[in-house]
Amino acid sequence: MTFADFSLDADILKSVLEAGYTTPTPIQQEAIPLILEGRDLFGCAQTGTGKTASYMLPLLSKLQSGRVRARMPRALVLTPTRELALQVQEGAARYGKYTKFGVVTLIGGESMVLQEKELKKRVDILIATPGRLLDLLERGSIMLGALEFLVIDEADRLLDMGFIPDVEKIVAKTPQARQTLLFSATVSPAVRKLADRFLTDPAQVTVTPKEVSAQTIEQSVVMVSARGKQKALRHYLEQEKPSAAIIFCNRKTEVSRLSADLIKRGYSASPIHGDLTQSQRRETLDAFKEGKVTLLVASDVAARGIDVADLPFVFNIGLPINPEEYVHRIGRTGRAGRSGRAVSFVEPSEEKLLKALEKLLGKELDRVAFEDGDAKEEAAPAPKKQRTSKRASPKASAPEPQEAAPEPVQEVPAASPAPKQPRTRSKATPSARHAPKAPVMGFGDSVPAFFSIAFTDVGQATPTKGDEAS
Ligand code: AMP
Numbered sequence: 393m394t395f396a397d398f399s400l401d402a403d404i405l406k407s408v409l410e411a412g413y414t415t416p417t418p419i420q421q422e423a424i425p426l427i428l429e430g431r432d433l434f435g436c437a438q439t440g441t442g443k444t445a446s447y448m449l450p451l452l453s454k455l456q457s458g459r460v461r462a463r464m465p466r467a468l469v470l471t472p473t474r475e476l477a478l479q480v481q482e483g484a485a486r487y488g489k490y491t492k493f494g495v496v497t498l499i500g501g502e503s504m505v506l507q508e509k510e511l512k513k514r515v516d517i518l519i520a521t522p523g524r525l526l527d528l529l530e531r532g533s534i535m536l537g538a539l540e541f542l543v544i545d546e547a548d549r550l551l552d553m554g555f556i557p558d559v560e561k562i563v564a565k566t567p568q569a570r571q572t573l574l575f576s577a578t579v580s581p582a583v584r585k586l587a588d589r590f591l592t593d594p595a596q597v598t599v600t601p602k603e604v605s606a607q608t609i610e611q612s613v614v615m616v617s618a619r620g621k622q623k624a625l626r627h628y629l630e631q632e633k634p635s636a637a638i639i640f641c642n643r644k645t646e647v648s649r650l651s652a653d654l655i656k657r658g659y660s661a662s663p664i665h666g667d668l669t670q671s672q673r674r675e676t677l678d679a680f681k682e683g684k685v686t687l688l689v690a691s692d693v694a695a696r697g698i699d700v701a702d703l704p705f706v707f708n709i710g711l712p713i714n715p716e717e718y719v720h721r722i723g724r725t726g727r728a729g730r731s732g733r734a735v736s737f738v739e740p741s742e743e744k745l746l747k748a749l750e751k752l753l754g755k756e757l758d759r760v761a762f763e764d765g766d767a768k769e770e771a772a773p774a775p776k777k778q779r780t781s782k783r784a785s786p787k788a789s790a791p792e793p794q795e796a797a798p799e800p801v802q803e804v805p806a807a808s809p810a811p812k813q814p815r816t817r818s819k820a821t822p823s824a825r826h827a828p829k830a831p832v833m834g835f836g837d838s839v840p841a842f843f844s845i846a847f848t849d850v851g852q853a854t855p856t857k858g859d860e861a862s
Contacts, residue, residue, distance in 0.1 A: 501670030
């Protein structure tokens with residue numbers, strides 16, 4: 393199957409081919425014809441599956457044949473984070489290269505006055521986080537009365553972040569006759585309820601996320617004491633010398649501390665988390681994407697919105713409380729046909745989280761013991777996959793207590809990157825046992841065979857009693 397097999401508008405097809413896509417990914421194969429047909433859609437897919445193009449291509453195609461209205465957007469994409477909004481904006485620009493659509497992105501942390509100025513120009517496609525959009529709607533700066541398409545992206549994340557009341561208020565300002573597409577990486581009963589509330593007679597397309605993580609990324613767990621995590625990380629950095637890596641921490645204080653420590657030790661590192669300004673976050677991301685910064689130390693705010701094509705490593709300093717967040721974190725690597733590795737530094741007290749994660753993934757993760765003088769043995773050995781211990785240099789890094797609760801990751805700001813060259817003081821070479829065991833694939837020119845797609849027509853969706861009507 394090729395993109396030419398869809399009835400996409402010629403200008404849209406041209407830009408897709410220019411983007412170098414030859415084969416539609418599974419979600420694209422299923423979703424594009426349904427959206428072109430005019431169906432509402434419930435898409436169960438995470439980022440990294442080609443989800444953005446799966447809705448943006450048919451949406452742009454359909455917009456091509458319609459009437460423009462001043463200050464009245466025809467399509468709205470709601471996202472939980474600014475990063476995802478910016479990623480969607482990039483997609484709209486890439487796929488809409490040969491169209492004249494006005495695309496405006498409304499996110500917190502940026503000047504509302506400038507955004508209001510933007511809204512006075514042509515606005516066909518609006519991409520927004522709920523809080524800022526609601527502010528501008530309430531000020532009368534924009535109206536949604538002519539909306540034809542509504543996309544609710546990462547509905548599970550919108551739920552987790554407490555945005556659903558805002559989403560409901562926004563949806564209430566849109567016409568009933570719109571076409572609605574709702575995407576979610578996970579399908580909890582709460583997400584299902586949202587789908588029932590916002591969608592009419594939806595078709596459902598599912599790309600199983602756990603298969604993505606299980607098959608496309610080599611994952612391992614390093615069992616280490618709480619205070620040995622940073623030392624274990626540095627050991628891996630020196631041994632593997634990744635050209636680029638994201639290091640996830642559970643708390644923003646931890647992000648700041650670790651980033652500062654790495655910079656002090658001569659690494660090219662930069663923090664990204666919710667307390668940085670939007671422009672600082674953008675600068676940091678750009679520096680990372682351009683290779684000016686090698687190590688991005690991140691909180692979960694960065695987990696879903698970052699799309700760096702060539703990211704060989706993701707490290708986790710501790711596991712996230714929500715195992716699904718792990719899938720999103722490691723989904724930053726192994727994208728677009730490239731290989732990826734995810735290494736998590738886990739202390740014995742995180743055993744429960746590890747078990748919950750393995751249950752979600754449906755498999756045991758490879759475990760390595762890291763002996764730093766504190767961690768003597770693995771808390772939960774996995775005999776078959778057990779590997780021998782690694783030994784690190786005797787000097788332990790400053791203790792950093794692990795913080796369990798994830799930070800709130802909405803609308804936030806940061807320090808500008810301090811680009812430095814990665815130091816090359818270690819003589820260690822990547823160990824053979826860390827080489828991927830099998831070719832690791834993302835979504836390049838071919839459709840990965842491991843994807844299982846369940847495509848079911850869920851038929852008439854009955855709104856749940858008592859739910860606010862959309
Ligand atoms: P997304 O799931 O929307 O975050 O997309 C993940 C990555 O896959 C992005 O870098 C896209 O540019 C890329 N991509 C999307 N569709 C295709 C395709 N059919 N072929 C190759 N790459 C793609």
